[in-house]
Amino acid sequence: xxxxxxxxxxxxxxxxxxxxxxxxxxxxxxxxxxxxxxxxxxxxxxxxxxxxxxxxxxxxxxxxxxxxxxxxxxxxxxxxxxxxxxxxxxxxxxxxxxxxxxxxxxxxxxxxxxxxxxxxxxxxxxxxxxxxxxxxxxxxxxxxxxxxxxxxxxxxxxxxxxxxxxxxxxxxxxxxxxxxxxxxxxxxxxxxxxxxxxxxxxxxxxxxxxxxxxxxxxxxxxxxxxxxxxxxxxxxxxxxxxxxxxxxxxxxxxxxxxxxxxxxxxxxxxxxxxxxxxxxxxxxxxxxxxxxxxxxxxxxxxxxxxxxxxxxxxxxxxxxxxxxxxxxxxxxxxxxxxxxxxxxxxxxxxxxxxxxxxxxxxxxxxxxxxxxxxxxxxxxxxxxxxxxxxxxxxxxxxxxxxxxxxxxxxxxxxxxxxxxxxxxxxxxxxxxxxxxxxxxxxxxxxxxxxxxxxxxxxxxxxxxx
Numbered sequence: 001x002x003x004x005x006x007x008x009x010x011x012x013x014x015x016x017x018x019x020x021x022x023x024x025x026x027x028x029x030x031x032x033x034x035x036x037x038x039x040x041x042x043x044x045x046x047x048x049x050x051x052x053x054x055x056x057x058x059x060x061x062x063x064x065x066x067x068x069x070x071x072x073x074x075x076x077x078x079x080x081x082x083x084x085x086x087x088x089x090x091x092x093x094x095x096x097x098x099x100x101x102x103x104x105x106x107x108x109x110x111x112x113x114x115x116x117x118x119x120x121x122x123x124x125x126x127x128x129x130x131x132x133x134x135x136x137x138x139x140x141x142x143x144x145x146x147x148x149x150x151x152x153x154x155x156x157x158x159x160x161x162x163x164x165x166x167x168x169x170x171x172x173x174x175x176x177x178x179x180x181x182x183x184x185x186x187x188x189x190x191x192x193x194x195x196x197x198x199x200x201x202x203x204x205x206x207x208x209x210x211x212x213x214x215x216x217x218x219x220x221x222x223x224x225x226x227x228x229x230x231x232x233x234x235x236x237x238x239x240x241x242x243x244x245x246x247x248x249x250x251x252x253x254x255x256x257x258x259x260x261x262x263x264x265x266x267x268x269x270x271x272x273x274x275x276x277x278x279x280x281x282x283x284x285x286x287x288x289x290x291x292x293x294x295x296x297x298x299x300x301x302x303x304x305x306x307x308x309x310x311x312x313x314x315x316x317x318x319x320x321x322x323x324x325x326x327x328x329x330x331x332x333x334x335x336x337x338x339x340x341x342x343x344x345x346x347x348x349x350x351x352x353x354x355x356x357x358x359x360x361x362x363x364x365x366x367x368x369x370x371x372x373x374x375x376x377x378x379x380x381x382x383x384x385x386x387x388x389x390x391x392x393x394x395x396x397x398x399x400x401x402x403x404x405x406x407x408x409x410x411x412x413x414x415x416x417x418x419x420x421x422x423x424x425x426x427x428x429x430x431x432x433x434x435x436x437x438x439x440x441x442x443x444x445x446x447x448x449x450x451x452x453x454x455x456x457x458x459x460x461x462x463x464x465x
Contacts, residue, residue: 024110025060025458027421027436030365030377030398032406034425035117035432035462038126038174040361041286042188043273045124045176046464050432052115053461059112062438062456064390064416065105067139069453071098086148095148099141102160104416105453106136106388115462123177123188133167134357138387146209154211161204162387167197168265168293176273184277189270192291196265198228199295199354206306207340215312222341223302224252227295227352229262231255233345236338238311249309251342252301267293269356282365289356298352301343311339357385373400390415404428412438419454432462 028034029041036058037044052058074083074090085095110130117126142158176188201224208219226233236253269291275284360382367375375398382391392414400406408423423436439454 025423025436025438025456026379026381026392026394026412027396027408027410027423027438028425028434028458029361029363029379029394030375030396031408031423031425032398032400033427033432034406034423034434035460035464036112036115038117038124038176038188038190039128040288041273041275041284041363042174042190042271043176043186043275043284043286044188045186046117048464049118050116050462050464052112053463054114055111056460057112057115057462058110058458058460060108060110060456060458062109063105063107063453064439064456065103065453066100066416067103067105067137067453068098071103085144092148096141096145099144101141102387103139103141103144104137104388104390106134108134121175121177123175126172126174128170128172128174130170130172131167132170133165135165136385136388137163156207156209158207158209159205160387161207163202164200164388166199166293168267169195169197170269172271174271186275188273192269192271192289194265194267194269194291194293195263196227196267196293196295197262198264199225199293199298199352200228201225201354204341209340212310215310217308218311218340219306219308220303220341221306222343223300224343225298225300225349225352226255227264227298228257229264229297230258231299232258233299233301235345238339238342249342250344251338252345253338255299264297265293265295267291267356273361280367280369282363282367284361284363284365286361288359288361290358291356292353293356294351294353296351298349300346300349302346303341304344304346307342309342311342357383357388359383374398392416394421396421408436416454421456423458427464430463430465432460432464434458434460 024040026040028037033047035046035050072085074085074087076083077089083090110132113129113131115126115128117124139161140158142156143161146156146158170192172190172192174188174190176186179185179187204222206219206221210217232255233252234254234256235250237248237250239248269289271286271288272290273284273286275282361379363377363379365375365377377396377398379394380391381394383389392412394410394412396408396410398406398408404427406425406427410421412419412421419439421436421438421440423434425434426432436458438456441455442452
């Protein structure tokens with residue numbers, strides 16, 4: 001396997017080795033007796049102490065984005081095999097209508113390995129051991145245009161194509177308490193100790209292509225940083241065709257994991273939050289994941305600045321018998337991408353420090369005076385993470401008709417469109433069981449993969465005391 005294929009395999013393994021992230025179920029932000037509200041705002045405290053069921057106290061998996069599986073894959077007209085959007089039977093107009101100028105997709109999952117909450121020190125406290133991971137990508141429309149149209153156009157300007165994956169374990173200590181000097185005010189904070197497993201940061205900043213008589217003139221700028229124990233880049237040699245192609249050039253074609261995973265970084269993070277009750281309103285604000293991760297030994301591949309060269313990559317043929325036919329388009333895309341950028345192995349960096357992706361939450365909750373068990377909430381959440389930044393507004397109705405049960409329905413709108421969410425929460429004596437979705441599942445593929453890139457699932461079993 002070569003080029004992007006291996007990088008994506010490594011990214012998937014890194015993201016999957018711990019199914020977790022700073023992913024939260026925002027449907028539960030205002031929900032009465034939802035155990036893990038404190039993870040979205042550390043000022044929120046629980047009425048009772050609790051201990052989680054190991055590994056399933058708070059299981060959360062989600063994907064979000066405006067690039068959907070249904071944009072990439074199509075059913076053949078006869079209902080047979082699934083085709084990539086580059087297949088010539090799909091018109092360029094139809095295929096390109098699915099893509100925006102900036103196409104994002106990310107997977108966020110979460111497992112709390114063990115959580116304990118208790119009242120002490122004049123407030124409420126939690127100790128949480130969890131594992132975290134992210135896998136995100138941002139792709140420009142020009143990338144899909146080049147893959148689809150091949151040599152139809154004479155110029156392509158591909159800018160700002162990014163992918164990032166990371167994984168780390170967390171030990172978090174949280175404390176919240178009321179401020180007696182200011183009635184109605186409650187504050188809280190969390191301290192997080194992070195242990196890094198791996199990070200893969202791919203930055204394809206530029207690929208300015210101009211088609212000549214038989215080949216492309218490429219102006220490229222890209223970097224890949226791989227902070228993964230045991231990972232090494234693979235090299236290959238590219239020999240351009242024709243008299244103007246130049247001499248053979250060695251380039252990074254893929255990567256191997258020879259020694260398995262291991263600890264490769266340490267970091268520190270903070271959550272800060274506040275809640276204020278005024279009459280029938282509750283106002284709340286929080287900032288999550290202020291901090292950094294220092295990754296250890298890092299493999300670096302780069303174009304070493306902006307480079308200009310000639311390449312015959314991306315010359316797809318509509319001839320089904322050709323080596324570069326559309327029947328092999330996916331393999332061609334993966335292999336040609338590494339030839340296109342022709343990264344050099346720049347050696348190993350001793351360490352690399354990166355900021356955590358911070359999240360801001362601002363909420364207002366209104367309790368209905370004529371029926372105190374019903375309240376409405378409006379929440380704005382913004383994740384600040386460079387090219388992967390997103391924001392959303394979520395309007396919810398929350399009801400607790402009896403002491404042992406509460407429920408929530410909500411609608412969200414933001415960077416990734418509109419979605420419908422809900423949560424059910426059973427909190428009887430001795431047991432707490434919740435189930436919810438921030439984005440309700442829509443159509444699934446035969447492999448049970450959501451065709452829409454906005455979906456989530458949250459489940460948890462805990463034991464209050």
